[in-house]
Amino acid sequence: MRTVSFPELYAMFAETLNLVEDRLESLLEGDHPLFFEGTVHLLRAGGKRLRPLLALIAARVGESFARERGGGAYSGxxxxxxxxxxxxxxxxLELVHMASLVHDDVVDAADLRRGRATVRARWGEGAAVxxxxxxxxxxxxxxxxxxDRLAAEVLARAVYEMSxxxxxxxxxxxxxxxxxxxxRRIRRKTALLIAASARLGARLGGAPPDVERRIGRFGYYxxxxxQLTDDLLDFVGTxxxxxxxxxxxxxxxxxxxxxLLALRDPVLGPEALAALRTRRTAELLPDLVARMHERGIFEESRAFVAxxxxxxxxxxxxxxxxxxxAYLEGILHFIARRKY
Amino acid sequence: MRTVSFPELYAMFAETLNLVEDRLESLLEGDHPLFFEGTVHLLRAGGKRLRPLLALIAARVGESFARERGGGAYSGxxxxxxxxxxxxxxxxLELVHMASLVHDDVVDAADLRRGRATVRARWGEGAAVxxxxxxxxxxxxxxxxxxDRLAAEVLARAVYEMSxxxxxxxxxxxxxxxxxxxxRRIRRKTALLIAASARLGARLGGAPPDVERRIGRFGYYxxxxxQLTDDLLDFVGTxxxxxxxxxxxxxxxxxxxxxLLALRDPVLGPEALAALRTRRTAELLPDLVARMHERGIFEESRAFVAxxxxxxxxxxxxxxxxxxxAYLEGILHFIARRKY
Structure with missing residues (x-):
């Protein structure tokens, strides 16, 4: 069976996603001008809204249980x-994601994000914090x-883990x-928030506790x-x-x-380690990446994703x-095959 | 009637305050070493624990209602x-206060807080964020x-306003x-979190909604x-x-x-404005402060506190x-008369 494509997924949940979008815009038009000015480009940069979409799909699965006897807290x-x-x-979920981007740019002292000046670059470190x-x-x-008794706790925990x-x-x-x-690091940095998106979507959709946990585990994977794909694309994307x-x-x-696969490789290992140790990494990079291709490092990375x-x-x-x-499967395959 | 002194207030609530202290220590001993190393000096610097104390006092008032018919959500x-x-x-409440200190030191690019290196100075901007x-x-x-249905929402709102x-x-x-x-600025920066401390204490203590709101209003004042005292002490403290x-x-x-009272003063105004405009404020400061004393600016500030x-x-x-x-009155008088 052909899995559902990402544009199809969007179209399917467009109505609720548009409500999310509208509410985001209206919240960010809050009382301080910088709140809107500093966030509107993040909002409109065409983010994938992956977390809200995943939550909505998970909620759809939850709903199928809520229609039955023995559904979760939100049945009926x-x-x-x-x-x-x-x-x-x-x-x-989207606000947490945006907040983490703004703070990451402070941590990385980044001036540009997707070709635009970061909040930090434009208004300074303090304003970005x-x-x-x-x-x-x-x-x-x-x-x-x-x-909801658990929702805020689960989200706050995910923010903590992310930090x-x-x-x-x-x-x-x-x-x-x-x-x-x-x-362990990418689990905390990325996967737990995505797991929380899936879990809370399922919960609020009406899934019983065991299904809520199962869909949370799906979200973790x-x-x-x-993140594995993200880290791979950094080497092989255009x-x-x-x-x-x-x-x-x-x-x-x-x-x-x-x-780290290159570091473990018997042939590439010493070279890769030297590139790290000298911190002249940027300089040595083009050569190293070419050799990583030769040694099949990126296929090995893809195997991890798989x-x-x-x-x-x-x-x-x-x-x-x-x-x-089927939509959960669709989003999983999009995640693994995306090129951006 | 003599109002209760601050040490007396502490002694009165020592048992629960010690539980707060123990739980803070055990939470901060979390899984990442920097979490403890970066916070333990803030924790042990002898902070006044003003917000938890206020919450506990407010809860005491709330309890007196909870023992009656028509008490709040937590009676019985x-x-x-x-x-x-x-x-x-x-x-x-104390964690929010600590977080704001750590971020404030990034915003102000401060190297020292109460004579100790800030997180920012010791581990860098990124780690502090x-x-x-x-x-x-x-x-x-x-x-x-x-x-509690409202507690997280009220606290998150206070954090938002503070930022x-x-x-x-x-x-x-x-x-x-x-x-x-x-x-308006100090209301958001400081007063709303203190108001939330009082309100939520009253609520969790068992106050009915109107008393919860009244004690929240007290916390705001x-x-x-x-903050008015803090800003005054900055000029007149040792x-x-x-x-x-x-x-x-x-x-x-x-x-x-x-x-700003100096700016409004017919005699001092031009001088104060010039000191600001030139941004050579630090240089002109000792002279300006002496003249502010002469013109009664600090008495006028005290009248605002009063x-x-x-x-x-x-x-x-x-x-x-x-x-x-009586304890709420005690903490109010401590706040207004404190020297540090």
Missing amino acids: EAPEERERRLVHLGVS LLGDMLFAKALEEISSIG VGEIVQLGDLYRPVTCREYL AGMAF EEELGKPRGHDLAQGHVTLPT RYVAKGEETLVPLRDRDGV | EAPEERERRLVHLGVS LLGDMLFAKALEEISSIG VGEIVQLGDLYRPVTCREYL AGMAF EEELGKPRGHDLAQGHVTLPT RYVAKGEETLVPLRDRDGV
Whole structure:
């Protein structure tokens, strides 16, 4: 069976996604001009809205349980009320994502993001710190307003883990990390927020607790596949697709999967280690990337992605006949095959 | 009647405050070493724990209602359960306060806080941004775990307002703001979090909605008095008490109440304005402060504090015979009369 494409997924959930979009715009038009000015380009840069979309798909699966006896906390709820909760969830997920981008640009001292001046570059470090705080706080206020016992706690925990992941990454700069360390880091940095998106979508859709947890686990595998693909694309994408020079991560000292596979490679290892140790990494990069191609490092990286995709698919097996599950598969395949 | 002193207040609530302290320490001993290393000096620097203390006092007043018919949501609750909620509240308030200090030091590019190297100075800007994020997120997770419908929303809103207040302050640097602008700014920067502390304490203690709101309003007046006093002490405190040079705010371009009163003064106005406009403020400071003394600027500032104290007291009138109200008065007077 052909899996659903990403544009098809969008079209399918366009109505609620548009409500998310409208509410995001209206929240950001808040009382301080910088709040809007600093965020509107992030909002309109054509982000994929991956987290809200995943939450909506997960909610669809949850709903198929809510229509039955033994559904979750939100079974039997009026459709408008369910939609309202899902819009708040989608908005808060996107706000957290935006906040993390604004703060990441401070941490990385980045002047450009996708070809545009960052908040930090345009208004300074202090304003970027505070704007990120405003976005985080707004996200938590938005999710708290749902009134779900767990939602705010799960989201706050994901934000905490995300910040820990980032701080670990900061300590790992130019360090030849192990595969285990790397996977643990991207789990915290990326996968747990995506897992929370899926889990909370399922919960608010009306899934019973075991299904909520299962879909959360699916989200975790999808999140790992997402970051693994991101880290691979940094080496093999085109500059146009990436919006930044190829090998940018390694040039900045970030050791991701392809680099640590190169470090483990008997032939490439010493060369890769030297490139890190000297910190003249950027200079040595083009040559190193060419040799990584030769040694099959990027196929090996793709195999990692495939492993997480397989785990994600496996998680869905018991849900196979449920409404919406084909869309979860669709988003998983988009995540693994995307080129940008 | 003599009002209760601050040490007496502490002693009175020592048992629960110690639980707050223990839980703070154990949370900060979290999984990343920087989380503890970066926060432990903030924790042990002998902060006043003003917000948790205020929340506990407000809860005491709330409890006196919970023992009656028509109490709030938490009447009839077991004492251990009430204490658990209050500990979570106290911890989350203190974590928010700590997070804001860590981020403020990034915004102000400060190397020292109370004589110690800031997180920013010791581990860099990026680590300080992320550590502050971890603290904010932990605070929101902690308050969400209470499971109160409003608590997380009110706290997240206070964090949002605090960040807006800070960003407004950033835009107001060296600007001759009006009194109205100044009051609005400190309301957001400081008073709303203190108001939230009082309100949520009352709520979790068991106050009915109207009392919860009244005590929140009291907290707002107390918070305004707190920041007004802070801004006054910056001019009239001793360097030893302040842990920073006198007039530090103005030297950094922060226009607070004494400065804006000087700007309004027919004699001092032109001189004060020139000091701001040239941005040679630090240089001109000792002379300006001496002239502000002569012109009675600091007495005028004290009159503002007194006005908010009077409003706070007035708010308490309908609660006069309630258990704990004398302690609210005690904390209000401490706030207004403190020297550090």
